[in-house]
Amino acid sequence: MIEEYTALVENHRNTGMLLDSNLMLVLLAGGERRDWIGKEKRLKNYAAHEFDALESMVTGAELFVTPNIATEVSNLVDVESYFGQKVLSVLHAFLLKYEEKVLESRRASAHDSYMAVGLTDAGLMILAADGVLVLTDDLPLAQRLEAAHLPVINFTLLRNYL
Numbered sequence: 610m611i612e613e614y615t616a617l618v619e620n621h622r623n624t625g626m627l628l629d630s631n632l633m634l635v636l637l638a639g640g641e642r643r644d645w646i647g648k649e650k651r652l653k654n655y656a657a658h659e660f661d662a663l664e665s666m667v668t669g670a671e672l673f674v675t676p677n678i679a680t681e682v683s684n685l686v687d688v689e690s691y692f693g694q695k696v697l698s699v700l701h702a703f704l705l706k707y708e709e710k711v712l713e714s715r716r717a718s719a720h721d722s723y724m725a726v727g728l729t730d731a732g733l734m735i736l737a738a739d740g741v742l743v744l745t746d747d748l749p750l751a752q753r754l755e756a757a758h759l760p761v762i763n764f765t766l767l768r769n770y771l
Contacts, residue, residue, distance in 0.1 A: 611770055614762050621742035621760060622670045627710070627733060628663075629745040630681035632764060633674070635660055636667065637682070637699045638692070649692050651685050662771050663764070666744065672707045673741060677729040679704060710736055726750055737761065 618626075628636060631651075638645045638652055639660035646652050646660045682700055686693035712732040717723060723731040730750045737743045737759035745751050746764040754761035 614767060617742055617760060617762060618666050624740055625671045625673050626667060626742040626744060627673050627675070627736060629733070629747055630678050630685060631746050632663060632744050633678055633682050634685050634696065636663055637703060638696050639664065641695050641699050645692065659768055659771055673710045674704065674707055675710050675712060675732055677732055681729060712736065722753055726753060
């Protein structure tokens with residue numbers, strides 16, 4: 610499985626990757642202060658070595674973000690806390706650096722997965738169908754992507770091998 614995921618990352622390094630909101634938060638927060646991983650409220654379920662693996666996967670890759678993912682990330686943090694302010698600042702820098710894939714909500718809500726996974730994840734399904742690699746720790750989303758033979762790294766499963 611590690612070999613399969615390594616190949617997926619290498620095959621999509623130049624064509625694009627998207628992180629779900631939880632992994633985006635891990636990447637942004639850990640990149641700012643690695644010691645936040647495992648300690649901050651929304652990062653307690655992650656370990657520093659998992660951040661390292663995630664960072665390694667995306668370093669040098671063409672990354673994308675959607676407005677829905679950016680919104681979810683900003684909603685995951687307490688904007689009045691020091692942590693929240695730092696994450697929002699890093700998110701802003703990320704948004705300036707990487708391409709935003711805008712997908713109309715009417716298109717995502719018309720996708721056959723919408724009722725099962727919601728608006729944001731239906732958009733990820735559409736973008737994966739366009740060839741973008743999705744990195745997620747959302748097991749139901751990962752399973753749907755895998756069942757549809759779409760490019761996905763199931764970070765929940767990968768964590769067992771790290």
